[in-house]
Every structure is written in C-alpha cells, then in structure tokens.
Amino acid sequence: MKVAVVGATGYGSAELIRILHRHPYADLTQLISSSTAGGELKEVFPHLSHLSQPLEVWDGEALAEEVEAVFFAAPAGISSRLAPPLAERGVRVIDLAGDFRLEGEEYRKWYGAEPPAHPWLERAVYGLSEWSAPAIRQAELIANPGCYPTATLLALLPLLQAGSIADGPVTVDAKSGISGAGRGLKRTSLFAEVNENMFPYQVGVHRHTPEIEGHAARIGGRETQVIFIPQIVPMSRGILVTLYAPAAAGWTGARVTEMVKEVYREAPFVRVRDQGAWPRTKDVQGSNFCDIGFHVDERTGMLVGMAAIDNLVKGAAGQAVQNLNLRMGWPETAGLDLLPQYP
Structure with a gap:
C-alpha cells in the first residue's frame, strides 16, 4: 500500500518514517512539507542522510490519485x-493532530479555533487501538489520540469499567520529555530552560483534559472529572502518568493488577507489571509498548495507577501505524515489533 505523511518535518514524523521504512505492507512514497518543499529529507533529518526522498508541496488532487493512506502529522487546524476531501475519495486518513478528537463546542x-465540518466530527473514529478496534476496522478517518490521553486512558479505563475506583475526581500527574512540545522554537524548550529543571504548564487549561474526560465517559462508561497536571522533565522523550483516586471497597492492589492483566491479555503492546514492579520510561523508549502498574494504599485507601509510554511512538506515530494495521486487517504488530532502546 502506498502511503504519505503530511507535515513531514516534526519529531512524530521522524518516528513515522522510521516505522514505515521497515513496514512489510506499507510503502512510504510521499512526504509533504510546505515549509521545506523542494528540499530533501536528509536536509531536515541528518540521521536519515542515506535516504534521498524529496519533500513535496501539498497537492490534494494528486495525492488522492497516488496513495491509499495518509498520515497527517501537521499542527492543529x-x-x-x-x-475530509481525501477521505471522501476513499483515502484512509489517520490524523495525529487534535482536529477530530473533540466535539464542536469543546x-x-x-x-480556540473552528472545528472541522460537522459530519466528519461524527464520522471520525477515536483511535485508541486497544479499546476501539472494531470501529477502527471500519473507519474512514481515524483521530489518533494525544500522548497524555493514551497513557492515562490505558490505565484508567479498566478501573472505570470494573468499578475499582469510587466516585469523585481523578488526579492525573503527568510528566513528559521535551519532545512532546514539538520541534518549533519556544523559550520553554531551550536547553537552558529545561536542563536541571522541572515545571508544570497549562495547569487546568490543557486541551488533553476534555479528551481524557470525554473518552473516559464514552469508553469507560462513567462520567469522570480529571484534575490534569502536565509537567516537563529534563529528558528528550517519554511520559510517565500517575493516577490517584479513592479505591472502591474490596479492591486491593493484587486484585486490580490481575483484573487489568485479564483485560489486556490479548493486547500485544500493553504490559501489566506485577505488584512491586513499577513502569519506567526507559523500559519503553523507542517502542510501541505501554507499561502499566497499580497499587492500593491500605493506610489511605487510595488507588494509584501508573503508565509509561514513549510519547513519540505509542503516544503518536506507533499508535498511528497500529491503527493503520487494524484498519487494513494486517497483523496489529506489523512494522511495530520494536524492542525498547536501552540504556
């Protein structure tokens, strides 16, 4: 299958290129980047200097004729x-931005912008691979989840469905490497700002908050308020999310762990840690794995859930390819049998 990447110069795009380069069924034939059109991939990514693929300008008509699937890795909007015009012509679309994740008013x-045309907000499928596979297999347009919501929901959804947590808000303490901020120049992404530093940002106003709450209700079956606190830590990549909520009566850490292991028994990319072995970002780096673990504190009655992902793989490009695999009926792991990088 011939595929294209639109917005080919960001960190997530670099991961898409890395994964698709070795994919057994997908052939990456076009890279679209209006800002660097006319150049070559190796000029943008020196680590890919052996690839002489050109960067092309957007031409929707030509693209619809030449490829069968398109990954959008461009900024929101x-x-x-x-x-939508590509999807209407039968091209499979996977959007890594947030344009199709929320309803219009949200x-x-x-x-702070106008949403897509109303029919496509309804027709787009939220691509949380482990929970939306039946809909993804029929989708015309797939809205790839955000990185924070991916880690959060993979840990939270089993708890909601099983009734493991009591009513009330869930606190989400989420720490991310700086690559989650993108490749654009920002003061808070400068080395002198990030190195030997750690800081929260967009507290209470981060756009992943309604995404987590909305899909927790839709998939998990229960309205849940989230106190979402994103933080930058001085590393290049990786996310560690820690959830805090009061445990429902009768739920111990061991019981929660065994329940979640059963939920993800056939999920190739979710690894549930045994009690006492907690997720670490280094253990998933460069891979499409999500490692999760749980603890119930007997003294306070609080349930703690932890999830670690690589924000550029499972949180972006890897899940996007996983969704293409599901959509096409290919093995879910095609092109994604990437062992984590260590150290």
Whole structure:
C-alpha cells in the first residue's frame, strides 16, 4: 500500500518514517512539507542522510490519485481542512493532530479555533487501538489520540469499567520529555530552560483534559472529572502518568493488577507489571509498548495507577501505524515489533 505523511518535518514524523521504512505492507512514497518543499529529507533529518526522498508541496488532487493512506502529522487546524476531501475519495486518513478528537463546542473552547465540518466530527473514529478496534476496522478517518490521553486512558479505563475506583475526581500527574512540545522554537524548550529543571504548564487549561474526560465517559462508561497536571522533565522523550483516586471497597492492589492483566491479555503492546514492579520510561523508549502498574494504599485507601509510554511512538506515530494495521486487517504488530532502546 502506498502511503504519505503530511507535515513531514516534526519529531512524530521522524518516528513515522522510521516505522514505515521497515513496514512489510506499507510503502512510504510521499512526504509533504510546505515549509521545506523542494528540499530533501536528509536536509531536515541528518540521521536519515542515506535516504534521498524529496519533500513535496501539498497537492490534494494528486495525492488522492497516488496513495491509499495518509498520515497527517501537521499542527492543529490543518487536517480539519485537508483531510475530509481525501477521505471522501476513499483515502484512509489517520490524523495525529487534535482536529477530530473533540466535539464542536469543546473544540472551540479548548483549541480556540473552528472545528472541522460537522459530519466528519461524527464520522471520525477515536483511535485508541486497544479499546476501539472494531470501529477502527471500519473507519474512514481515524483521530489518533494525544500522548497524555493514551497513557492515562490505558490505565484508567479498566478501573472505570470494573468499578475499582469510587466516585469523585481523578488526579492525573503527568510528566513528559521535551519532545512532546514539538520541534518549533519556544523559550520553554531551550536547553537552558529545561536542563536541571522541572515545571508544570497549562495547569487546568490543557486541551488533553476534555479528551481524557470525554473518552473516559464514552469508553469507560462513567462520567469522570480529571484534575490534569502536565509537567516537563529534563529528558528528550517519554511520559510517565500517575493516577490517584479513592479505591472502591474490596479492591486491593493484587486484585486490580490481575483484573487489568485479564483485560489486556490479548493486547500485544500493553504490559501489566506485577505488584512491586513499577513502569519506567526507559523500559519503553523507542517502542510501541505501554507499561502499566497499580497499587492500593491500605493506610489511605487510595488507588494509584501508573503508565509509561514513549510519547513519540505509542503516544503518536506507533499508535498511528497500529491503527493503520487494524484498519487494513494486517497483523496489529506489523512494522511495530520494536524492542525498547536501552540504556
């Protein structure tokens, strides 16, 4: 299958290229980047200097004729305009931005922009691979989840469905490497700002908050308020999310762990840690794995859930390819049998 990447110069795009380069069924034939069109991939990513693939300007008509699937890895607001015409012509679309994750009013509130045309907000499928596979297999357009929501929901959804946590808000303490902020120049991404530093940002106003709450209710079956506190830590990549909520009566750490292991028994990329072995970002780096673990504190009655992912793989490009695999009926692990990098 011929595929293309739109917005080919970001960190997530670099991971898409790395994964698709070795994919057994997908052939990456076009890289679209309006800002660097006319150049070559190796000029943007020197680590890919052996690849002489050109960077091309957007031409929707030509793209629809030449490829069968398109990954949008461009900033928010672009795929909402460019993706629907491709989907209408039968091209499979996977959007790594947030344009199709929220309903119209929620999108306006949290993104400060106009949402996509109404029919496509309804037709787009939220691509949390482990929980939405039946819908993904029929999807015309797949909204790839955000990195924080991916880690959070993979740990939270089993708890909601099983009734393991009592009513009330869930605190989400989420720490991310700086690559989650993208490749654009920002003061808070400078080495002198990040090195030997750790700081929260967008507390209470981060656009992943409604994404987590909305899909926790839709998939988990229970309205849940989230206190979401994202933080930057001085590392390049990786996310560690820690959830705090009061445990429901009768739930111990061991019982929660065994329940979640059963939920993900056939999920190739979710690894549930045994009691006392906690997720670490280094253990998933460069891979499509999500490692999760649970603890119930007997003294306070609080249930603690932890999830670690690579924000650029399971949190972006890897899950996008996983969704393409599901959509096409290929093995879910095709192109994604990546062992974590260590050390």
